[in-house]
Amino acid sequence: xxxxxxxxxxxxxxxxxxxxxxxxxxxxxxxxxxxxxxxxxxxxxxxxxxxxxxxxxxxxxxxxxxxxxxxxxxxxxxxxxxxxxxxxxxxxxxxxxxxxxxxxxxxxxxxxxxxxxxxxxxxxxxxxxxxxxxxxxxxxxxxxxxxx
Amino acid sequence: xxxxxxxxxxxxxxxxxxxxxxxxxxxxxxxxxxxxxxxxxxxxxxxxxxxxxxxxxxxxxxxxxxxxxxxxxxxxxxxxxxxxxxxxxxxxxxxxxxxxxxxxxxxxxxxxxxxxxxxxxxxxxxxxxxxxxxxxxxxxxxxxxxxx
DNA sequence: TGGCAATTGCAAACGATTTGCAATTAGAAT
DNA sequence: ATTCTAATTGCAAATCGTTTGCAATTGCCA
Numbered sequence: 008x009x010x011x012x013x014x015x016x017x018x019x020x021x022x023x024x025x026x027x028x029x030x031x032x033x034x035x036x037x038x039x040x041x042x043x044x045x046x047x048x049x050x051x052x053x054x055x056x057x058x059x060x061x062x063x064x065x066x067x068x069x070x071x072x073x074x075x076x077x078x079x080x081x082x083x084x085x086x087x088x089x090x091x092x093x094x095x096x097x098x099x100x101x102x103x104x105x106x107x108x109x110x111x112x113x114x115x116x117x118x119x120x121x122x123x124x125x126x127x128x129x130x131x132x133x134x135x136x137x138x139x140x141x142x143x144x145x146x147x148x149x150x151x152x153x154x155x
Numbered sequence: 156x157x158x159x160x161x162x163x164x165x166x167x168x169x170x171x172x173x174x175x176x177x178x179x180x181x182x183x184x185x186x187x188x189x190x191x192x193x194x195x196x197x198x199x200x201x202x203x204x205x206x207x208x209x210x211x212x213x214x215x216x217x218x219x220x221x222x223x224x225x226x227x228x229x230x231x232x233x234x235x236x237x238x239x240x241x242x243x244x245x246x247x248x249x250x251x252x253x254x255x256x257x258x259x260x261x262x263x264x265x266x267x268x269x270x271x272x273x274x275x276x277x278x279x280x281x282x283x284x285x286x287x288x289x290x291x292x293x294x295x296x297x298x299x300x301x302x303x
Numbered sequence: 304t305g306g307c308a309a310t311t312g313c314a315a316a317c318g319a320t321t322t323g324c325a326a327t328t329a330g331a332a333t
Numbered sequence: 334a335t336t337c338t339a340a341t342t343g344c345a346a347a348t349c350g351t352t353t354g355c356a357a358t359t360g361c362c363a
């Protein structure tokens with residue numbers, strides 16, 4: 008049984024350390040983005056991140072740039088929930104962030120699904136088609152109890 | 156074993172009949188779009204559809220409108236392959252069009268994966284979270300033999 | 304504390320998709 | 334066959350998420 012993706016919520020200092028180790032500058036904006044992601048363990052769009060930044064908010068372009076940076080370092084993972092909007096989640100310290108979601112078609116509520124099923128199938132798919140380095144992207148859609 | 160999604164390639168008259176039955180008008184543009192989809196059994200973007208329209212081409216807006224119409228009727232299925240571009244495939248006559256893809260990260264080549272694995276898991280996911288009407292969206296990514 | 308490269312904000316550019324509107328056209332009615 | 338009308342089209346402009354150029358600012362090393 009895989010550990011729950013959100014069982015470990017890294018502290019902010021740990022996070023900035025990770026940044027520093029990659030020789031990236033610790034700016035207020037980046038800390039704010041990390042802080043926002045840390046406090047909302049669900050996929051967040053750039054705008055959602057921005058709206059959760061406390062004081063003097065930060066330019067959207069900077070948020071996009073921060074998220075890309077963090078994604079490149081592997082500190083956040085990008086998810087595609089079907090609408091045309093990129094969403095990001097903080098990745099645990101040792102985790103690779105791979106998991107899935109169950110999204111309500113009505114209210115867009117998101118449930119994190121931590122078990123990963125088709126991992127075993129990747130090898131089969133890869134072998135059958137001569138592909139290498141096969142990964143997958145899987146999301147579930149349905150209607151949540153409150154909307155039903 | 157599920158029937159291959161593309162084992163049956165409907166004839167154009169059959170397709171326009173389906174449209175007519177839905178009391179939609181049979182226009183040259185719509186036939187052209189259907190024709191293009193029919194001859195390329197892989198997910199196609201609006202632009203790809205447009206570039207495959209034979210003679211006097213058709214406005215992109217019209218292609219978008221046609222694809223939406225056809226999707227609403229259930230004649231085409233929309234797929235999201237990870238780049239920000241909607242792609243569509245023609246749905247067989249009795250099929251619901253549900254299947255998956257294996258996409259090359261380098262050249263964007265697409266292999267159709269006709270078996271569907273997580274269908275059984277939908278019920279489990281639904282039950283565990285109180286959701287109803289659960290479906291899923293699954294795509295595989297890797298590097299194809301030619302790019303490797 | 305100074306200096307320079309990295310980072311930011313702002314506005315403009317971008318690509319995919321949508322929309323308003325006037326002109327065209329498919330198909331039912333005559 | 335011709336007429337009529339609502340559905341459909343093309344075109345251009347609008348929208349939305351995201352990216353980029355550039356000048357001003359700022360983190361961090363010396």
